[in-house]
Amino acid sequence: xxxxxxxxxxxxxxxxxxxxxxxxxxxxxxxxxxxxxxxxxxxxxxxxxxxxxxxxxxxxxxxxxxxxxxxxxxxxxxxxxxxxxxxxxxxxxxxxxxxxxxxxxxxxxxxxxxxxxxxxxxxxxxxxxxxxxxxxxxxxxxxxxxxxxxxxxxxxxxxxxxxxxxxxxxxxxxxxxxxxxxxxxxxxxxxxxxxxxxxxxxxxxxxxxxxxxxxxxxxxxxxxxxxxxxxxxxxxxxxxxxxxxxxxxxxxxxxxxxxxxxxxxxxxxxxxxxxxxx
Amino acid sequence: xxxxxxxxxxxxxxxxxxxxxxxxxxxxxxxxxxxxxxxxxxxxxxxxxxxxxxxxxxxxxxxxxxxxxxxxxxxxxxxxxxxxxxxxxxxxxxxxxxxxxxxxxxxxxxxxxxxxxxxxxxxxxxxxxxxxxxxxxxxxxxxxxxxxxxxxxxxxxxxxxxxxxxxxxxxxxxxxxxxxxxxxxxxxxxxxxxxxxxxxxxxxxxxxxxxxxxxxxxxxxxxxxxxxxxxxxxxxxxxxxxxxxxxxxxxxxxxxxxxx
Numbered sequence: 001x002x003x004x005x006x007x008x009x010x011x012x013x014x015x016x017x018x019x020x021x022x023x024x025x026x027x028x029x030x031x032x033x034x035x036x037x038x039x040x041x042x043x044x045x046x047x048x049x050x051x052x053x054x055x056x057x058x059x060x061x062x063x064x065x066x067x068x069x070x071x072x073x074x075x076x077x078x079x080x081x082x083x084x085x086x087x088x089x090x091x092x093x094x095x096x097x098x099x100x101x102x103x104x105x106x107x108x109x110x111x112x113x114x115x116x117x118x119x120x121x122x123x124x125x126x127x128x129x130x131x132x133x134x135x136x137x138x139x140x141x142x143x144x145x146x147x148x149x150x151x152x153x154x155x156x157x158x159x160x161x162x163x164x165x166x167x168x169x170x171x172x173x174x175x176x177x178x179x180x181x182x183x184x185x186x187x188x189x190x191x192x193x194x195x196x197x198x199x200x201x202x203x204x205x206x207x208x209x210x211x212x213x214x215x216x217x218x219x220x221x222x223x224x225x226x227x228x229x230x231x232x233x234x235x236x237x238x239x240x241x242x243x244x245x246x247x248x249x250x251x252x253x254x255x256x257x258x259x260x261x262x263x264x265x266x267x268x269x270x271x272x273x274x275x276x277x278x
Numbered sequence: 279x280x281x282x283x284x285x286x287x288x289x290x291x292x293x294x295x296x297x298x299x300x301x302x303x304x305x306x307x308x309x310x311x312x313x314x315x316x317x318x319x320x321x322x323x324x325x326x327x328x329x330x331x332x333x334x335x336x337x338x339x340x341x342x343x344x345x346x347x348x349x350x351x352x353x354x355x356x357x358x359x360x361x362x363x364x365x366x367x368x369x370x371x372x373x374x375x376x377x378x379x380x381x382x383x384x385x386x387x388x389x390x391x392x393x394x395x396x397x398x399x400x401x402x403x404x405x406x407x408x409x410x411x412x413x414x415x416x417x418x419x420x421x422x423x424x425x426x427x428x429x430x431x432x433x434x435x436x437x438x439x440x441x442x443x444x445x446x447x448x449x450x451x452x453x454x455x456x457x458x459x460x461x462x463x464x465x466x467x468x469x470x471x472x473x474x475x476x477x478x479x480x481x482x483x484x485x486x487x488x489x490x491x492x493x494x495x496x497x498x499x500x501x502x503x504x505x506x507x508x509x510x511x512x513x514x515x516x517x518x519x520x521x522x523x524x525x526x527x528x529x530x531x532x533x534x535x536x537x538x
Contacts, residue, residue: 057495082497090495096443096485098492102415102435106504113505114497122505139507142287142413144442158496 007070008166008197009033009056009088014065016055016221025051027221029065033166033199038192040208041201043218044242049201050093052218053168056199057090069166086115089164093171095151098158104146105130105139108158115162125161133157133187149180156187160196167191169200173207209233209246210267217241230265248272281339283442286413289333295510296416302328302520303408309527310400314534315393317527318400324523325403332516335410344402351398358391359383414438419506432502447481448474 009032016026026048033039041049054060055067058074058081067074074084092098101107108129112122130136133153143151152172159167172188173181185207192198202208208215208229215232217225219241225232232238233249245253251272252265259276266272291299303325310321326344330337366373366380373382408417415435422431451474455461460470 054491059491059494078499082499085495085497092488092492092495094488097488098496100436100439100489100493100496100502101504102438103506106415106506109505110503111496113503114499119505123507126505127507140287140509142283142415142442143439144446145284145287162497 006035007032007068008035009199010066010068011052011055012066012068014055014062014067016051016060016062018051023221025221026055026062029221029223031216031223031226033197034214035165035197036195037197038211038213039197039199039216040212040214041199041216041218042203042205042208042243043224047218048221049218050170051221053090053170053201056168057088058084059090082115086162087164088166088168089159089162090168091156091159091170091172093174095148095155098155099143099151102142103139104135104141104143104154107143107154108135108161111158111162129157129161132160132190134183147180149176149183152176152180152184153187156184156191160191164196166197166199169198171202172200173202173204205233205244205246206248209248217243229267233265282343282409283413285333285335285339285410289335289411291328291333291411291516293509293511293513294411294516295512296412296420298512298517299411300408300417300420302516303404303411305520305524306407307401307404309524309531310397310404313527313531314538315396316534316538317531318396320527320530321400322396322403324527325400325407329403329407329410333407333411340406340410343406347402347406348395348399351395351402355391355395358394359387361387415506428501435504436502443485444478444482447478447485451477451481 011029011031014026014029015024017024029048029052041052043049051060055062058076061076069084069087075081099107101110105126109122109126112125117125127136130139133156135150135153135157138146138150138154143154146154156169156172169188173184176184188198188200200208200212212229215227215229216223217232224241225235229246233245238245248267248269249265252260252275255276263275266275306321306325310318313321326340329335330340361382361384362376362379363382364379366382367384369385370380370382371385371388373380375381412420415438418426418431418434418438421434422428455470455474459466460473461467
C-alpha cells in the first residue's frame with residue numbers, strides 16, 4: 001500500500017466492540033481523511049460516530065485493524081499517544097466532559113501544561129487562543145458561570161491551543177441557539193482558514209450540505225457510503241437510513257425540471273437564488 | 279454558595295493581589311484571636327466595612343450570611359450562660375429554683391459568653407472578608423505557593439469544580455421531579471428524594487467516566503496542572519490603610535490591657 005503523507009487519518013479494516021457488549025460498535029471500517037478536506041460524518045444515533053472519534057483519538061483501542069496518521073500507525077504507549085493527541089484534537093459533544101480546570105484561562109492551559117511546555121510559551125499560546133476565540137474578557141471567570149455556547153468555545157480553544165492538524169468535532173452545534181451556533185461556526189471557519197482539517201459528526205444535514213466537501217455515512221458501525229454532498233444526497237436509499245434530505249436539496253428537487261436543467265444543485269441559499277433567477 | 283462564588287469574582291477589590299487580601303484577613307483574624315472584646319468588636323466593624331463598602335458586597339446579603347453564622351454560634355451560648363447547682367453562688371446575677379436545684383446566670387458565665395461571642399463575630403467577619411473577596415481558586419493557588427502539598431491543592435480545585443457540577447445535576451433532577459409532581463405529598467417527597475440520591479450517584483459515576491475520557495483526550499499525565507494569568511495591581515493606599523488600622527487596633531488593645 002502506498003503511504004500518502006496528505007492522509008491525516010486512515011482507518012484500515014478496523015473493528016471495535018465495547019467491553020461486555022455483544023454488538024460490535026465498529027465493523028471492518030476503512031476510511032481516509034485528506035488534509036484540507038472538510039469532511040462530515042453522518043448517521044443515526046448509535047451508528048458508531050462517537051466511537052469512531054474515540055478510536056481516532058486513541059481513547060479506545062481497536063480490536064482489529066490499523067489506525068494511521070500521515071502513514072504512521074497509532075501506538076498506545078504514553079509518549080506516542082501524547083504526540084498523537086497533539087496532532088489529532090477531539091472536541092466532545094458535551095463541553096462539561098472535557099473542561100477540568102476552575103477558570104477559562106486555566107482550562108485552556110491544561111493541555112499545554114501536560115506537554116510540559118515552558119511557562120512563557122504557555123502564557124503566549126493561552127493569550128493568543130483566548131483572543132482568537134473572543135474569550136479574553138472571560139479569562140479569569142469560573143467555568144460554571146459560563147453559558148453553554150461559551151463553554152463550547154472554551155473547550156474548542158483548549159484543544160486548539162495544542163495546534164492540532166486534524167480536529168474532530170462531535171455534534172459541535174448540539175443544544176446551541178442560533179446566535180451561539182453562528183459564533184461557533186465562525187470560529188470553525190477561522191480554524192479551517194488557518195490550516196486545520198476538520199471532521200465533524202452531526203445530524204444537521206442542512207449544515208452538512210452547505211459546508212462539507214466530503215461526506216461519510218455510517219450505519220450500524222459500518223461505513224455505508226461516502227462521496228461529495230451532491231453524490232450522497234442523490235442516492236435513492238438515503239431515506240431508508242433515516243437520514244432525509246437537506247431543505248435546499250428538497251426545494252431544488254421540487255422545482256420544475258426545465259428550471260433545473262443543466263445546473264448542478266445549489267449548496268447555499270444564494271446559489272439557489274441565482275439558479276432560479278429569471 | 280453560588281452568590282458567594284460570583285461575588286468573589288466580581289467584587290470591587292478583585293484587582294488587588296490575593297496575597298494582600300489574605301494578609302489583611304488572616305492578620306486581622308490573628309489580632310481578633312488575641313485581643314479583648316472591645317477590640318474584637320472594632321475588628322468586626324472594620325472588616326465588615328471593607329467587605330460591604332470597599333468590596334461592594336450587598337449589605338443585605340452580608341448581613342444575612344453573618345447573622346446566619348452568628349445564629350448558629352449563638353445556639354451554643356446557653357450552655358455557657360446557664361448553670362445548675364444545688365445552691366445559688368455569690369456571683370449569680372439571676373436564678374430560679376428547679377426542684378432541689380438552682381438554675382442561674384453567673385457573672386463569670388456572662389463574661390465568658392460575651393468574650394466568645396465577640397471573638398466569633400470578629401473571626402467570622404475576617405473569614406467572610408476572605409471568602410467574599412478571594413476566589414477559592416486563587417486562594418488554593420496561593421496556598422500552593424506557600425508550600426501546601428500539590429496533591430491537596432489539586433484535590434481542592436477538583437472538588438471545587440465538582441461541587442458545581444453536582445449542584446447542577448441536583449437542580450436538573452429536582453426540576454424534572456417537581457415538574458411531574460414528585461414532591462406533592464410527604465410520602466412522594468420521601469420517594470422522590472430516594473430516587474434523587476440514586477440518580478445522583480448514577481450520574482456522578484457517568485460523569486466521572488466521561489470526564490476521564492475528556493482529560494485523557496487532553497493528554498492527562500497523572501497531574502492536574504494549570505497556568506493562570508496574573509492580572510492584579512498592588513495598592514499602596516489599601517496597604518497603608520491596613521497598616522494604620524492594625525496600629526490603631528494594637529494601641530486600643532494595649533490601652534484595654536492597661537486600663538481595662
